[in-house]
Amino acid sequence: MKAKSKEKRLALLQAALAVVTEKGYFATKVDDVARRAGVAKGTVYLYFKDKPAIYIGLVDWLLEQALAVTAQVIARSTSPRQTLDELFTTWSSGVMSNPGVLALLSMENMHQDNTLMKRFKKYVLPHIVELQDAVAGVMKQGIEQGEFRPADPRAAATMYLGAFRAELLAAANRPRTPRAVESVKELFLFGLLADGKGRETPTDKEH
Amino acid sequence: MKAKSKEKRLALLQAALAVVTEKGYFATKVDDVARRAGVAKGTVYLYFKDKPAIYIGLVDWLLEQALAVTAQVIARSTSPRQTLDELFTTWSSGVMSNPGVLALLSMENMHQDNTLMKRFKKYVLPHIVELQDAVAGVMKQGIEQGEFRPADPRAAATMYLGAFRAELLAAANRPRTPRAVESVKELFLFGLLADGKGRETPTDKEH
DNA sequence: CTAAAATGACTGACCAGTCAGTTTCCTCGA
DNA sequence: TCGAGGAAACTGACTGGTCAGTCATTTTAG
Numbered sequence: 001m002k003a004k005s006k007e008k009r010l011a012l013l014q015a016a017l018a019v020v021t022e023k024g025y026f027a028t029k030v031d032d033v034a035r036r037a038g039v040a041k042g043t044v045y046l047y048f049k050d051k052p053a054i055y056i057g058l059v060d061w062l063l064e065q066a067l068a069v070t071a072q073v074i075a076r077s078t079s080p081r082q083t084l085d086e087l088f089t090t091w092s093s094g095v096m097s098n099p100g101v102l103a104l105l106s107m108e109n110m111h112q113d114n115t116l117m118k119r120f121k122k123y124v125l126p127h128i129v130e131l132q133d134a135v136a137g138v139m140k141q142g143i144e145q146g147e148f149r150p151a152d153p154r155a156a157a158t159m160y161l162g163a164f165r166a167e168l169l170a171a172a173n174r175p176r177t178p179r180a181v182e183s184v185k186e187l188f189l190f191g192l193l194a195d196g197k198g199r200e201t202p203t204d205k206e207h
Numbered sequence: 208m209k210a211k212s213k214e215k216r217l218a219l220l221q222a223a224l225a226v227v228t229e230k231g232y233f234a235t236k237v238d239d240v241a242r243r244a245g246v247a248k249g250t251v252y253l254y255f256k257d258k259p260a261i262y263i264g265l266v267d268w269l270l271e272q273a274l275a276v277t278a279q280v281i282a283r284s285t286s287p288r289q290t291l292d293e294l295f296t297t298w299s300s301g302v303m304s305n306p307g308v309l310a311l312l313s314m315e316n317m318h319q320d321n322t323l324m325k326r327f328k329k330y331v332l333p334h335i336v337e338l339q340d341a342v343a344g345v346m347k348q349g350i351e352q353g354e355f356r357p358a359d360p361r362a363a364a365t366m367y368l369g370a371f372r373a374e375l376l377a378a379a380n381r382p383r384t385p386r387a388v389e390s391v392k393e394l395f396l397f398g399l400l401a402d403g404k405g406r407e408t409p410t411d412k413e414h
Numbered sequence: 415c416t417a418a419a420a421t422g423a424c425t426g427a428c429c430a431g432t433c434a435g436t437t438t439c440c441t442c443g444a
Numbered sequence: 445t446c447g448a449g450g451a452a453a454c455t456g457a458c459t460g461g462t463c464a465g466t467c468a469t470t471t472t473a474g
Contacts, residue, residue, distance in 0.1 A: 114234060
């Protein structure tokens with residue numbers, strides 16, 4: 001099982017990525033992955049314990065990339081606001097460039113299978129939380145620096161990621177207009193309400 | 208196939224809802240649905256052509272409810288802003304009360320199977336668009352009435368639904384705090400930026 | 415020449431969908 | 445009121461196809 005090269009494993013992951021984003025996890029046969037990588041089915045099992053392990057390996061790899069890219073954007077940009085802007089663009093042109101990938105990262109999807117779900121919680125979820133934390137960190141910094149309003153950083157992160165996701169999926173149906181992306185970003189920053197509608201009373205929680 | 212009662216069909220759908228939201232579509236065996244409804248597997252096939260048909264029937268039924276509830280909220284509430292507020296609450300306490308249901312309605316999930324995907328596009332997607340349109344209508348009205356800023360109603364609807372979804376899923380992991388829900392709503396309305404950060408220049412699209 | 419790597423035919427488990435047989439329900443004539 | 449008979453509803457054992465995972469055999473590399 002612990003076969004020679006890391007490279008071959010990577011090649012298999014790339015093949016898996018291609019097939020799985022195209023057909024989805026459940027419709028993907030191990031043999032499909034093997035063929036796409038140009039090897040026989042047996043070979044796949046030299047590098048991965050079983051089918052779920054391919055999935056876990058794949059998601060792990062993707063999240064690693066996403067985290068690296070995110071850290072890089074955070075490191076080099078000058079303000080939290082700019083960071084958010086760049087994250088949107090960087091993500092959508094890179095790792096998370098299609099709905100297939102998003103599906104891979106969604107827990108409710110993996111809910112479809114028990115083994116998968118267990119391993120997802122154990123191995124993948126922590127990394128997703130890490131990503132959320134990274135974004136929440138940006139929010140926190142922005143708030144502290146006074147660029148953002150006082151708000152719950154986690155809620156803001158959740159919403160930012162949700163908006164990203166929704167936009168990406170919407171774009172999969174209709175052709176993607178840069179305008180729509182801008183609209184979403186802009187709404188996130190400025191909110192929906194017209195000016196003077198009570199922005200100064202964000203504390204009246206109970207109605 | 209066209210067996211007697213609508214009621215029995217409904218009972219089967221209810222059973223399917225219970226099992227599918229619990230285990231996911233792919234992990235659900237037709238026999239599970241039958242057992243849950245207290246009938247034999249064969250009976251299921253008197254009411255549904257095949258397994259995908261159960262799924263389609265289920266989602267159709269759910270969306271019908273969601274649309275009805277949404278229309279009702281829109282009809283009785285006094286302002287677009289209040290409508291949005293109530294939609295959030297109504298949805299999460301009713302039809303879309305758990306992540307399992309959300310998974311059922313997500314296209315990327317159904318991407319997992321080809322037959323399912325085809326039928327999803329044909330039968331389900333139009334209803335989802337209808338729901339998005341209903342929300343976009345609220346946005347449009349709010350904008351026209353001056354309660355909301357000029358913005359793309361569709362983008363705003365996409366984002367609103369995305370925020371709802373993200374919050375609901377987040378709540379599935381950590382216990383749901385009313386505070387988090389409020390945070391999300393509030394962020395959606397007011398945006399993240401601190402006051403005086405350029406709200407009056409939403410037209411500088413190119414950076 | 416040998417060991418590591420790769421192969422792909424094979425097997426066992428699983429399950430959607432079928433259908434011959436059984437039960438339930440209804441109708442109608444005595 | 446009863447029950448005979450027929451139809452509609454229901455049943456669940458069975459079948460055919462699919463596929464994850466195995467492993468005896470072959471290929472490659474050193």
